[in-house]
Amino acid sequence: MSQNLPARARVVIVGGGVIGCSIAYHLTKLGVSDVLLIEKDQLTAGTTWHAAGLITSAGYHDDTSLWMARYSRDLYARLEEETGHSTGFRPVGHLSVATSPERLETLIRERDFQVGYGVPNEIISAKEVGELFPLAKIDDIIGASYVADEGRADPVGVATSMAKGARMGGATIVEGVAVTGFTRTGRRITGVTTDSGTVEADTVVLACGLWTRQLARKAGVDVPLQAAEHYYLLTEPMAGVHRDLPIIEDLACYGYFREEGDGMLVGLFEPVAAPWHPKGAPEEFAFGTIPPDWERMTPFLEKAMERIPSLSDAGIRTLFCGPESFTADxxxxxxxxxxxxxxxxxxxxxxxxxxxxxxxxxVMASWIVDGICPVDIAGFSIERALPFENSLRFRTERTVEQLGVLFGDGSFPTFHQHSARGIRRTPLHEHWARAGAYFAVSAGWEYPEWFSPTGENAHVPWTWGRGYWTPLIAEEHRTIREAVGVMDMTLMSKFLVQGPSAAAILDRLSANDVVGAIGRVVYTQWCNDRGGIMADLTVTRLDEDRFMVVVSDVSHRRVERMLLDELRDGEFATVTDITAGMVILSVQGPNSRELLSRVSP
Ligand SMILES: Cc1cc2nc3c(=O)[nH]c(=O)nc-3n(C[C@H](O)[C@H](O)[C@H](O)COP(=O)(O)OP(=O)(O)OC[C@H]3O[C@@H](n4cnc5c(N)ncnc54)[C@H](O)[C@@H]3O)c2cc1C
Structure with missing residues (x-):
């Protein structure tokens, strides 16, 4: 056993990037000091050391992301006072420019949401953009959002300042030790094995960045993520560039710009990206860089650089490429x-x-300590991930579009991912296709969003506006409100719960009374100990000791787990996932009884 490695800790964190350091810091703030962070190389050696350090809430229009972004900004602004170690945070201001009405609409909607949460987000004119960032070409800009109190930080400073805070709170940080696997008793992970010995733990936290997928598999856990090449260009010093220039993002050209050493950093989120080592990232990669693919990146770079015309005369220091991990959504x-x-x-x-x-x-520290997440985590919870997302083919195909999706493409209501499609189809898929369905996707399921009467669907642009589909959807809506319609809801998850204890288990889980007459369908919530809603579903009693639970596709794994966890010693019931084996047709509208009585008198 290594001299430095304790035999036991209440919480073992694997990975000393910004995330591992932050969890360690926040655990100590909650009074948990028996924390051991294990890093295989040195702190920040994975992805953290080479981040561009943008500190912004741009793109966030949900409570949880916005809270996390603004909390991070505020923390980095004050952390040096507490730890004596600078995060390098500087509120130089953050600009997002729009060159099309659709992009401007996105920025306006985002502003409307964010001001409600106190973010000083304002929409400004092209002229004002020019005043804030004189090097920018502004003749094609039709508006921009500007947040004056956001900006940039030093990623290494952020992580190491939190690491210092964690140490001050009693946490132990060990570098140069690699976690190689896990110890377990049944389903319970009881510790980690390392190249320097074994450490017992009540809780093991995997915060090992792009390596997390590989390490988690050793515990039989799916963490679907895939590393991709991620680029920025650094220039020699340029006239007019100074350290107080704001950050400027141009969503349409997938580029962002900030000062770096009196030159410019041109960051890219190219819409056609390249996965990095899909079969498995090299374990020994630390403070590593990826040889840049100039040929692939030149067209994206040229397009982005049009925003700052003087870049065409700037000397290039380097085209930097490092890996970063991306998920299916x-x-x-x-x-x-x-x-x-x-x-x-x-x-x-x-x-x-x-x-x-x-x-x-x-958020993670509170969740670990209390057992309940303090914010609405549905969109971020690992329970939403489905095993097919971890397949080599899915990851390789999906990752290609994810950088562009992240940089604004995904914000439009008409956006649907076009890669890795056709994973799950309902038995009626071909029927809907022949009827002119325009397919969208949820949890891998292809489902009809509307039907075109001609059988043809034209290209659907990314927009907030109306299109040829609007009257089609309105007509469907009216028909169901005033007459009757049939919807294919096969994508919903279905579980059979059977056995002598089935009724008792479902009764304990459900807020409503679900153990009624045979044939009765009851809509109910399943709550946590604080009354927070964990699942929203129906329970149908099929027989004395046979029930069917139907829940939305994205809650599949959570509900399955809750059912299995509810089984007590001495009880007997089986849970069978029958999702793929059963079609759900939902008949709705005032004439639904009449329709059904004709079909089944
Ligand atoms: C070019 C580029 C620019 C970026 N710009 C920004 C930006 O402007 N703003 C922003 O917010 N983000 C940015 N990012 C993203 C940001 O860098 C990452 O999201 C972040 O660093 C991820 O942190 P992490 O702690 O999850 O992972 P990492 O920093 O990779 O940390 C994981 C750690 O786990 C360790 N580890 C792995 N396996 C083991 C093991 N078995 N045992 C022990 N230790 C292990 C690794 O050595 C590593 O140090 C950028 C990324 C890139 C590539």
């Missing part, structure tokens, strides 16, 4: 994975690990 994977007990995951940060890092650490 560009949201992080957080929380306890349903496959095991005693483990938490915090990975898949989709290029926003620095700007969300403080918030992620705070």
């Amino acid at each position: 560009v949201l992080p994977m957080l929380g306890p994975p349903p496959e095991v007990e005693g483990m938490f995951v915090a990975a898949g940060l989709n290029s926003v690990g620095i700007l969300l890092g403080g918030g992620v650490g705070s």
